Amino acid sequence: MNSQSTSELFGKSVFNTSTMRKYLSRDQYSKIKRIIENNLEFDDELAKKFADAMKAWAIEQGARYYTHWFQPLNGATAEKHNSFMFPNSEDGVIYEFPHEALFIGESDASSFPSGGLRSTFEARGYTKWDYTSPAFIKEYKSSKILCIPTIFVSHNGESLDKKYPLLKSCKAINDETLRLINIFDNTNNIHKIFPTIGAEQEYFLITKEMYNKREDLRITGRTLFGSEPSKTQQLSDHYLGSIKEKVASFMDEVDLELLKLGILSATRHNEVAPCQYELAPYFGDVNLGTDQNQLIMETLKAVAEKHDLVCLLHEKPFKGINGSGKHNNWSLSTDTGENLLSMGKTPKDNARFLLIITAIISAIDEYSDLLRASTATATNDKRLSGFEAPPTIISAFIGEDLQGIFDTLIKEKSEEEKTIVLGETLLKSINKFSTDRNRTSPFAFVDNRFEFRMPGSSTSIAVCNTILNVAVADKISEFADILENSENIYEDVQNLIIDQMQKHSRILYHGNGYSKEWEQEAKSRGLKDIKSSPEALKAFIEPKAISLFSKYNIYTEKELKSRYLIKMEKYGYLTDIEACTMLSMAKIKILPACLKFSEKLIDDIAKLENLSIKADTERALLKEVRKNIDGIYKNIEMLNKKLESTRKIEDCEKRSISYRDEIIKYMDALRKNADNLELIIPKNIWPIPTYMDIFLED
Ligand code: ADP
Ligand code: MG
Numbered sequence: 001m002n003s004q005s006t007s008e009l010f011g012k013s014v015f016n017t018s019t020m021r022k023y024l025s026r027d028q029y030s031k032i033k034r035i036i037e038n039n040l041e042f043d044d045e046l047a048k049k050f051a052d053a054m055k056a057w058a059i060e061q062g063a064r065y066y067t068h069w070f071q072p073l074n075g076a077t078a079e080k081h082n083s084f085m086f087p088n089s090e091d092g093v094i095y096e097f098p099h100e101a102l103f104i105g106e107s108d109a110s111s112f113p114s115g116g117l118r119s120t121f122e123a124r125g126y127t128k129w130d131y132t133s134p135a136f137i138k139e140y141k142s143s144k145i146l147c148i149p150t151i152f153v154s155h156n157g158e159s160l161d162k163k164y165p166l167l168k169s170c171k172a173i174n175d176e177t178l179r180l181i182n183i184f185d186n187t188n189n190i191h192k193i194f195p196t197i198g199a200e201q202e203y204f205l206i207t208k209e210m211y212n213k214r215e216d217l218r219i220t221g222r223t224l225f226g227s228e229p230s231k232t233q234q235l236s237d238h239y240l241g242s243i244k245e246k247v248a249s250f251m252d253e254v255d256l257e258l259l260k261l262g263i264l265s266a267t268r269h270n271e272v273a274p275c276q277y278e279l280a281p282y283f284g285d286v287n288l289g290t291d292q293n294q295l296i297m298e299t300l301k302a303v304a305e306k307h308d309l310v311c312l313l314h315e316k317p318f319k320g321i322n323g324s325g326k327h328n329n330w331s332l333s334t335d336t337g338e339n340l341l342s343m344g345k346t347p348k349d350n351a352r353f354l355l356i357i358t359a360i361i362s363a364i365d366e367y368s369d370l371l372r373a374s375t376a377t378a379t380n381d382k383r384l385s386g387f388e389a390p391p392t393i394i395s396a397f398i399g400e401d402l403q404g405i406f407d408t409l410i411k412e413k414s415e416e417e418k419t420i421v422l423g424e425t426l427l428k429s430i431n432k433f434s435t436d437r438n439r440t441s442p443f444a445f446v447d448n449r450f451e452f453r454m455p456g457s458s459t460s461i462a463v464c465n466t467i468l469n470v471a472v473a474d475k476i477s478e479f480a481d482i483l484e485n486s487e488n489i490y491e492d493v494q495n496l497i498i499d500q501m502q503k504h505s506r507i508l509y510h511g512n513g514y515s516k517e518w519e520q521e522a523k524s525r526g527l528k529d530i531k532s533s534p535e536a537l538k539a540f541i542e543p544k545a546i547s548l549f550s551k552y553n554i555y556t557e558k559e560l561k562s563r564y565l566i567k568m569e570k571y572g573y574l575t576d577i578e579a580c581t582m583l584s585m586a587k588i589k590i591l592p593a594c595l596k597f598s599e600k601l602i603d604d605i606a607k608l609e610n611l612s613i614k615a616d617t618e619r620a621l622l623k624e625v626r627k628n629i630d631g632i633y634k635n636i637e638m639l640n641k642k643l644e645s646t647r648k649i650e651d652c653e654k655r656s657i658s659y660r661d662e663i664i665k666y667m668d669a670l671r672k673n674a675d676n677l678e679l680i681i682p683k684n685i686w687p688i689p690t691y692m693d694i695f696l697e698d
Helices: 003-009 017-023 026-038 044-060 099-103 163-184 208-212 215-220 245-260 286-306 347-366 368-373 400-410 415-427 462-483 489-507 516-524 533-541 543-551 557-610 616-647 652-678 691-696
Strands: 063-070 078-083 085-087 093-095 104-108 124-129 136-139 144-154 193-207 265-270 276-281 309-312 326-334 443-446 449-452
Touching: 003 245, 017 026, 017 044, 026 044, 044 063, 044 099, 063 124, 078 104, 078 144, 099 104, 099 124, 144 163, 163 193, 163 286, 163 326, 163 347, 163 462, 193 208, 193 286, 193 462, 208 215, 208 309, 215 557, 245 265, 245 276, 245 286, 276 286, 286 309, 286 462, 326 462, 347 368, 347 400, 347 462, 347 489, 368 462, 368 533, 368 543, 400 489, 462 489, 462 543, 533 543, 533 557, 533 652, 543 557, 557 616, 557 652, 616 652
Parallel strands: 063 144
Antiparallel strands: 063 078, 085 093, 104 124, 124 144, 136 144, 193 276, 193 309, 193 326, 265 276, 326 449, 443 449
């Protein structure tokens, strides 16, 4: 691909501003641009023109259908295709796209979970156009669809999706941060502040041949059996290694498809684990970035398919090696192009910078439970706390330089000395922070952004960013309330920083997050270690969450309860599906293969002893094999029994806890027996590809 064709391809499948310009008059275009930028209402006539322009473009691109594209409460994205074509009176077809169809869609929402927000008799849900994320064309093997990003709400306006709350959280952080920065300088030209994100997407790539041979991968996205091979990632020889030909051509095609969708990869490389890779897009507005991350995941999967590969987005497809995360790089940008998380050049800017960093640190501490909850899924539970994934204790890492600045500000000093320190600190121009990587930190300050490393690779980043936005907005709001009437802004800023840091610096930690010492230390600081999802999800329905989200009109109590219920139920469903898949693989494949080997050993022993040859080795092997076969049988029985009793538990939370404590326990035990046997049974008898078979295909 040369640079010219690259720039021609960029955004080719997006109804972006340059496309709009071509399909609308200058006057229409500038009116629409104003509406989109300022979130205003469309009048009917302009709406018709806009829908006509979009239709003309989409048909020219070869699309015959359009769909409202949204993110329901579980699953990735949803779409229902509607045709542009209608029969005309003369046996022909006409193309129509009524503007009402652009703005609002009615969808039978009964097949989407609502967590009690809708009763079955009011099954309808409405999709409403989110014109801040441009429409785009999605290519299927033989057709193209115009996708219109929408939010999804019930008839009384409750959100049934992940995007509507995200949009509302953007408004909250915009309003509150504007207030704060205007206190520092009300002559600035800033009219809008928005979070920016760049979500690094990790994934595994394996051959379709191997994938098809393993039910666990096909049904659950991860291996439920498999012993660790002798050589995996110990030598780190895969990280940033040469990207093999097959993978390189896959990545090229991914780049190309993403280019058309207006998404530029900033980096792409091998990750530490075998068969693991990463793609990081250029950062941008959080709303668009969230949609784009969904498209990145869809594209990775679709292109892999074309290359006879399978892209695994599961957080922990393989035991004993690194899992996949979605490092959510988050910052705040102004419409004048300023990054509010960059150190300023003047004392005024530096005071503002330190205050905003203080707000973020305080927000992470104050709302750590909610941030932890935003990453809680059955699949991410398998990844957290090990193999380069952050631990389950939330902490933040800001690097020594920045920590040093705060330490200087906070140190016990006389009033007079305090003023001098602040003055010096603010005047000091620090161009570079030592933000060395701390792979074990859930929240790391990197150059000019915070990297939240806890979210899992398969989830939408809508929820964690909604929470991050609102948590920070709330802190900034608290600060703005205090500073709005300040007579001496610098003194008050310093006092505020000192006060907040004294309360919240317990969240700062620069050491090894996996160490036993940190567990102890965190406990003594009063930080929680929330190890599993059923525990973590409760944060959504705590009074603190209800009051935070209702204050900014993000989620009502009912909406929060619905999220809690859906997520809690999903935890149980996923674990149940895994348990059933394991049982089936153990009964149909693994046990028969092991019995076959055991029979062979018995025969061999008989034959040898018939010839008066000692069969000590065979006997020892047989003993080991039989022990594990008995273990498999016993654990199958126990798992069946526990599944039966767990499914009967009515209370959703108690049921999930039983899945966590009972079902997973027997699944682990069953796996252990099978994995022991995998190391004994000859390759030609073992019924599924091993980790080595899968990795060596790399
Ligand atoms: P790492 O070295 O941590 O793996 P990468 O280069 O892979 O980092 O990815 C960094 C990500 O951070 C990219 O997606 C990049 O676009 C994003 N990023 C950079 N600056 C910002 C910012 N100001 N706001 C949000 N994201 C950013
Ligand atoms: Mg990276």
